[in-house]
Amino acid sequence: MIQLQNVNKVFTDTNHNNFQALKDISLAISPNECVLLHGSSGSGKTTLLHIIASLMKPSSGLVEVKGENIVSLSDYHASAYRRSTIGYVTQSFYLLDNLSVEENLLPALVLESLSEKEMAQKIKKALSLANIEHKAKQKVSTLSGGEKQRCIIARAIVNDAEIVLCDEPTANLDKKNSLFFLGLIQNLKNLRKTILIATHDPIFEKLECVDKVYNLEGGSLE
Template sequence: MSLLDVKNVKKIYTTRFGGTQVQALTDVSFSVEPREFVAIMGESGSGKTTLLNILASLDKPTSGKVCLKGRDLSTVKDKEIAAFRRQNLGFVFQDFNLLDTFSLKDNIFLPLVLAGRKYPEMEKKLMPIAEELGITELLAKFPYEVSGGQKQRAAVARALITNPQLVLADEPTGALDSKASDELLRLFGNINKNGQTILMVTHSVKAASHASRVLFIKDGTVFHQIYKGNMRNEEMYEKISDTLTVIMTGGGKNA
């Protein structure tokens, strides 16, 4: 059984003034299996962010369906949606979304605090994650005291601490230098190998080359996909670059 099923999702926005309709997603269908690492790519305006917001249950499709582990997200009641996100989804953002008045530890604990968990349980969950991500000695520091890469590792820890069904990453390397990006992608690879399912939206060919599959969105629909299989990251990089060139030059689907 697929972990995530997206079926014929369409999204139409009506502008605030004038009532003009904008079709952000036309007909998006795909599935994500447990333990997959999937990247979503496409030009600006292709519908990537809209799709991510729908997958995160921050927005609802105009038509179509999104199911997480067989549950249709449209059936989750508004009063339950925040708890549903905490229990099932982890989020990693480009700009970290850490609270400057909280230490890294308190930022990481936040989803568990909101879920009403006890402190000893939170400590027990935190330490193996912090050790894996290399931030154990940074936990007492505040976001303004650490580097961008260290902030993002804390954000990843916050995403993982609830043991989510799916981690959604929105341009996770976008605010990082090349060294910090490489380290984050290495960590994502390890986390995925340990069984965590990841879906990442990115403009970065390098980031996408670490995924096991890449979906390309064009004109609000899935244009093409590449399975990594036994390809090395360098080979995957070339394959992705070639596909993006085809998309930007208006060509058809390539094999």
């Protein structure tokens, strides 16, 4: 499903200082696998997720998703790929606070040519999967941290993405909500999604459905 070969990423800041965020990363993820990417903050987890989501290009190396090299895609095609294949679970900060829960799913839907009815159906399905259906009309700013995170998940899966990428999903959650999140991951796995979770939260050790664990330290896999 996802295959990385010798992926490097070098950032150059304004003073021409180079910083190597990823060093020679090679990994392979099969369909319906749940993979944990462990690492402290600044270890390059987010960069790796961005590269897989084609939000960023590696400095060198090969990234294949579903047999296609996504590295050479233009922004137009990269976005289309992201829209159709990737569900990106960001931190709960990335929600539009003044809109309601269901309105927050719109950005993922309005680019497709959907009728009102189809849109409503998709929203309903995603919200019920993420177990936030009962708060559909509520403003995001009034939600608790856990509810916000579920809203993010609903947004990530509303387009029936096959691959779900999670970037520090439990960073702002308490223990109870984190455990609830693990349950949701289990559900996604049952829906035959491919899941990649980048985290430094030890709570994921309790997650039973994990197939593989990678440790990322200082930009290289251990």
